[in-house]
Amino acid sequence: MGMVKATIDGSDVLVPEGTTILQAAKGAGIRIPTLCFHERLKPIGSCGLCIVEVAGKATPVGSCETPVTDGMTVTTRSDRLFSLRQDILKSILAHHPLDCPICDKAGECLLQDLVFEHGITGVEPPAPSPKFTAPYATTFLKSWPERCVLCLRCVKACTEIQGIGALSVAEEQDGQRIAYDQDKCVSCGECIQVCPTGALVEKKTELRWRTWEVDKKIRTTCPYCGVGCQQLLHVKDGRIVKVSGVEDAEPNRGRLCVKGRYGYDFIYSEDRLKTPLIRENGYFREASFEEAIDLVARRFKEIIAESGPDAIGAVSCARSINEDSYQMQKLFRAVIGTNNIDHCART
Amino acid sequence: MFMVIGSNMTEAHPVASTFVKNAVQNGAELIVVDPRKHKLCDFATLHLRLKIGSDIALLNAIMQVLITEDLYDRRFVDSCTMGFDELKQKVMAYSPERVADICGIDPELIRTTARRLASVKPVMLCYTLGVTEHTCGVNNVLTVANLQMLLGNMGVECGGVNPLRGQNNVQGACDMGALPNVFPGYQAVTNPELREKFAKAWGVKDLPGKPGLMLPQMMEGLVTKKIRAFYIFGENLANTEPDIRKVEHELASAEFIVCQDIFQTETTRFAHVIFPAAAWSENDGTFSNSERRVSRVRTASPPPGLAKPNWWIFKQIAKRMGHEWLSDSARELWDNEISVLAPSMKGIKYSRLENNGLQWPCPNEDHPGTCFLHQGGEFTCGLGRFRAVEWTPPAEVPDRDYPFVLSTGRRLYHYHTRTQTGRAVGMNQLLGEETADLAPVDAAAMGIANGEIIRLRSRRGEVKVKARLTDEVLPGTVWTAFHFRDACANWLTNAVFDPISQTAEYKACAVAVEKLQEQATG
Ligand code: SF4
Ligand code: SF4
Ligand code: SF4
Ligand code: FES
Numbered sequence: 001m002g003m004v005k006a007t008i009d010g011s012d013v014l015v016p017e018g019t020t021i022l023q024a025a026k027g028a029g030i031r032i033p034t035l036c037f038h039e040r041l042k043p044i045g046s047c048g049l050c051i052v053e054v055a056g057k058a059t060p061v062g063s064c065e066t067p068v069t070d071g072m073t074v075t076t077r078s079d080r081l082f083s084l085r086q087d088i089l090k091s092i093l094a095h096h097p098l099d100c101p102i103c104d105k106a107g108e109c110l111l112q113d114l115v116f117e118h119g120i121t122g123v124e125p126p127a128p129s130p131k132f133t134a135p136y137a138t139t140f141l142k143s144w145p146e147r148c149v150l151c152l153r154c155v156k157a158c159t160e161i162q163g164i165g166a167l168s169v170a171e172e173q174d175g176q177r178i179a180y181d182q183d184k185c186v187s188c189g190e191c192i193q194v195c196p197t198g199a200l201v202e203k204k205t206e207l208r209w210r211t212w213e214v215d216k217k218i219r220t221t222c223p224y225c226g227v228g229c230q231q232l233l234h235v236k237d238g239r240i241v242k243v244s245g246v247e248d249a250e251p252n253r254g255r256l257c258v259k260g261r262y263g264y265d266f267i268y269s270e271d272r273l274k275t276p277l278i279r280e281n282g283y284f285r286e287a288s289f290e291e292a293i294d295l296v297a298r299r300f301k302e303i304i305a306e307s308g309p310d311a312i313g314a315v316s317c318a319r320s321i322n323e324d325s326y327q328m329q330k331l332f333r334a335v336i337g338t339n340n341i342d343h344c345a346r347t
Numbered sequence: 348m349f350m351v352i353g354s355n356m357t358e359a360h361p362v363a364s365t366f367v368k369n370a371v372q373n374g375a376e377l378i379v380v381d382p383r384k385h386k387l388c389d390f391a392t393l394h395l396r397l398k399i400g401s402d403i404a405l406l407n408a409i410m411q412v413l414i415t416e417d418l419y420d421r422r423f424v425d426s427c428t429m430g431f432d433e434l435k436q437k438v439m440a441y442s443p444e445r446v447a448d449i450c451g452i453d454p455e456l457i458r459t460t461a462r463r464l465a466s467v468k469p470v471m472l473c474y475t476l477g478v479t480e481h482t483c484g485v486n487n488v489l490t491v492a493n494l495q496m497l498l499g500n501m502g503v504e505c506g507g508v509n510p511l512r513g514q515n516n517v518q519g520a521c522d523m524g525a526l527p528n529v530f531p532g533y534q535a536v537t538n539p540e541l542r543e544k545f546a547k548a549w550g551v552k553d554l555p556g557k558p559g560l561m562l563p564q565m566m567e568g569l570v571t572k573k574i575r576a577f578y579i580f581g582e583n584l585a586n587t588e589p590d591i592r593k594v595e596h597e598l599a600s601a602e603f604i605v606c607q608d609i610f611q612t613e614t615t616r617f618a619h620v621i622f623p624a625a626a627w628s629e630n631d632g633t634f635s636n637s638e639r640r641v642s643r644v645r646t647a648s649p650p651p652g653l654a655k656p657n658w659w660i661f662k663q664i665a666k667r668m669g670h671e672w673l674s675d676s677a678r679e680l681w682d683n684e685i686s687v688l689a690p691s692m693k694g695i696k697y698s699r700l701e702n703n704g705l706q707w708p709c710p711n712e713d714h715p716g717t718c719f720l721h722q723g724g725e726f727t728c729g730l731g732r733f734r735a736v737e738w739t740p741p742a743e744v745p746d747r748d749y750p751f752v753l754s755t756g757r758r759l760y761h762y763h764t765r766t767q768t769g770r771a772v773g774m775n776q777l778l779g780e781e782t783a784d785l786a787p788v789d790a791a792a793m794g795i796a797n798g799e800i801i802r803l804r805s806r807r808g809e810v811k812v813k814a815r816l817t818d819e820v821l822p823g824t825v826w827t828a829f830h831f832r833d834a835c836a837n838w839l840t841n842a843v844f845d846p847i848s849q850t851a852e853y854k855a856c857a858v859a860v861e862k863l864q865e866q867a868t869g
Contacts, residue, residue: 139773139776139777140773160369160372161365161369162365162368163364163365163368163369163371163372163390186357186361186759187760187777188361204772204773205772216647218645218646218647219643219645220628220643220644220645220647221515221633221634221636221642221643221644222515223515223627223628223634223644223767224515224767225359225360225361225512225514225515226360226511226512226514226515226516226517226518226636226637227360227361227362227363227511227636227637228515228634228635228636228637228638228640228642229362230642230703233628233645233647235647235648238648238649239648240628240647240648249702249703250640250703250704251362251636251638251640252362255362255365256362257361257362257759258361258759258760258774258777259361259759259760259768259774260362262771262772262773262774263767263768263771263774264628264771265770265771265772266626266766266767266768266769266770266771267609267626267627267628267629267648269610269770271610271611271770272609272610272623272626272651272652272654273608273609273610273611273621273622273623273624273652273654274623274651274652274653274654275623275652275653276620276621276622276623276653277618277620277621277623278619278620278621279618279619279620284621288653289622289653289655289660289663292620292622293660293663293664293667294667295620296605296620296664296667297664297667297668299576299603300576300664300668301668303575303576303602303603307575309555310555310559310560311573311574311575311576312574312575312576312577312578313559313560313565313568313574313576313577313578314577314578314579314580315562315565315577315578315579315580315582315584316520316523316525316580316581317516317520317580317581317582317657318514318515318516318517318519318520318582319514319515319516319581319627320516320580320581320624320632320657321516321519321630321632321633321634321644321657321658321677322516322519322520322522322523322632322633322634322635322641322681322685323523323632323633323658323677323680323681323685324580324632324656324657324658324661325516325519325520325523325524325525326523326524326531326658326680326684326685327657327658327661327662327680328525328578328580328657328661329523329524329525329530329531330549330661330665330672331661331664331665332578333530333536333545333549333554333555334545334546334549334550334551334554334665334670335551335664335665335668335669335670336668337554337555338555338559339527339528339536339555339557339558339559340527340559340560340565340574341524341525341526341527341559342525342526342527342559342560342561342562342565343517343520343521343525343526343562343582344514344517344562344582344584344587
């Protein structure tokens with residue numbers, strides 16, 4: 001593939017043909033403000049914020065969609081661009097409720113950040129309008145149609161990434177609206193993960209928190225199927241409050257399914273086993289580890305003495321960590337002295 | 348191109364299915380081989396709706412066409428494989444016309460499929476339990492491999508055979524030696540040198556050299572008293588194993604059962620001692636996914652009450668039995684024991700697992716890991732060996748008393764016996780009960796309406812369950828899952844096993860479908 005040379009804000013860049021101005025700028029360490037663009041989606045081109053000036057062109061071009069051509073000279077910051085971007089943001093705010101104090105997204109909202117960055121003050125009181133054909137809520141998510149900025153990330157994510165197509169764009173007389181089809185939706189939450197605003201929010205838990213109160217985001221591996229998706233656990237006060245996909249991780253590249261995103265809270269169930277139990281006269285009674293371990297070790301020793309080690313068998317857990325399975329087979333092979341160990345790979 | 352056999356990916360491996368869909372959206376072809384018309388079929392160029400359990404006949408016929416029409420990869424077959432002549436001899440008997448009835452597939456469609464497969468390279472073949480959960484499961488897997496070798500799709504990126512693992516750490520449990528015949532890293536217990544190596548590492552004089560029993564044999568041993576004590580770590584055998592009545596009889600016969608779990612389950616009812624274990628996100632460790640990628644699992648919150656990490660509990664038992672083990676965390680177990688003892692994982696250390704993990708084989712600490720096996724046509728035993736096999740029908744086929752084929756599987760919103768998803772807020776709302784999926788024509792013939800409670804009966808048991816009429820299933824078949832105890836398919840399934848892998852035939856047994864008598868009114 002051929003390479004092309006260009007100048008962005010005075011720096012020379014050399015990039016493969018087909019690279020967009022936005023990508024080239026990023027590679028050169030130059031940030032261009034964007035709203036609808038998302039790394040995992042093809043350029044959408046709906047917001048217009050990413051405009052830049054190209055020498056020889058009268059009007060600015062969208063950098064997320066325009067490829068670099070040889071000899072191009074690009075300017076990403078200028079007074080004109082700044083005020084054009086301000087105008088775009090103002091027109092969004094004209095139809096966006098100033099919900100920040102009650103919006104779950106506040107603090108992690110791209111719109112909020114862009115408005116702040118562009119120093120927009122004194123907007124007229126907004127006249128919010130719903131940008132969805134109808135508001136909706138599912139078991140795990142709720143829409144706030146007034147907050148939507150019609151960036152279309154969610155629609156693209158649902159079709160392009162998940163291949164579901166539960167979200168679509170309806171062209172109505174007064175403009176575009178987002179339409180949602182409940183029968184198609186599989187509750188994967190990809191739409192929430194990419195939404196830059198509070199137009200789509202989670203309602204998995206009754207707990208409420210501000211985004212900045214999350215004290216840890218811990219990367220881990222999903223406990224459900226063999227895909228092994230990488231998750232980010234949002235932890236507040238020692239409790240997982242939310243799970244999201246790790247954006248640039250292998251193997252899932254940000255994606256999760258309904259189990260990976262919303263199946264985490266079984267660990268907080270009241271039904272959890274909390275102490276060892278020993279059966280006595282047909283009933284279980286609570287016991288200490290000390291006592292339970294003594295009993296197991298004693299019975300195993302008796303059985304080995306009477307019938308040999310092959311009279312004991314074990315099945316390990318295909319859900320638990322590697323180290324647990326390793327440790328169990330070591331217990332059976334080295335301590336008990338049998339190879340009677342298997343697991344449920346077969347089921 | 349992708350070929351997906353016996354895998355309801357969109358529900359069982361949802362995120363993997365999104366990548367297949369993306370490839371199709373970007374122009375790749377997809378061939379689905381499955382009795383059920385599941386969601387992925389919407390993306391398929393071809394859907395071969397074969398009869399349940401006829402996979403080998405179909406794949407052999409595809410190979411027959413490839414050989415007859417000289418479409419196979421001669422170069423790969425000549426240089427990288429052995430046993431072609433025997434394969435040829437066997438599959439030549441499977442003409443598309445002959446298998447048409449066995450599979451319920453038009454001979455022309457079989458030919459088209461073979462030609463399509465031969466026209467594109469590479470083809471990645473994915474399969475899951477629809478292939479393995481048969482009495483001929485091992486033979487199914489061999490046949491799948493035969494096809495890919497014949498097409499020369501082995502050892503190339505985006506080619507090969509890609510078994511999608513069901514549970515999150517099935518791969519890991521195998522890798523770690525939770526199998527009766529191998530130590531960690533697939534090192535045979537029958538090899539005296541390996542036994543010596545492990546004995547030395549574990550501080551014992553010697554280790555048993557005779558392969559142990561597989562799970563179904565151990566379960567049967569509980570009844571014959573050959574097995575007197577049974578340690579069940581985290582598996583709900585009383586719901587997941589075929590023929591619940593038989594399983595419960597076996598568990599009830601046991602002299603001493605230890606269970607280690609995070610919840611009481613149908614299985615812990617049979618325990619004499621239960622240990623409370625730390626769950627996912629309550630301790631550090633690693634999982635290995637279907638691609639052999641070792642990834643970190645990290646602690647987010649502490650376990651409840653006295654619950655402890657599983658490895659810790661095993662360590663305490665060893666101690667009471669006179670063995671002092673040094674490692675005192677999952678990290679120490681991995682870095683100081685597992686990666687030292689398993690050559691294929693030697694280069695994997697916790698310090699290298701911070702981000703995307705590593706795929707074994709990874710023989711040293713500078714090695715980047717291996718993303719696809721059999722690179723350049725190299726197989727573990729040198730040349731790839733064709734192992735031709737004959738088709739055999741499922742152990743139990745429909746007859747007059749039990750005219751339907753029951754097949755089982757998983758659904759999107761739940762996981763196995765729901766010990767976890769059933770306790771995750773909202774999941775039961777998305778899917779609150781089991782259904783028996785039934786073809787509308789069959790339902791009409793019996794006067795069964797959508798949503799009506801019906802009875803499924805096999806030689807082993809019966810369940811009452813809501814009928815769901817759908818074209819997803821072929822006439823003559825009924826499909827259900829094992830997520831809900833009352834309607835659990837395993838009251839019905841047949842406890843017959845593949846002779847080699849001892850995998851149960853969950854995917855086929857014979858049942859009767861019955862309309863319930865009208866409820867007496869008043
Ligand atoms: S949850 Fe998933 S399927 Fe449903 S609308 Fe969002 S992206 Fe689409
Ligand atoms: S709901 Fe969110 S992602 Fe979708 S168009 Fe509106 S703002 Fe964009
Ligand atoms: S998020 Fe879904 S697809 Fe990914 S590992 Fe978990 S269960 Fe599997
Ligand atoms: S980021 Fe380019 S148009 Fe929105």
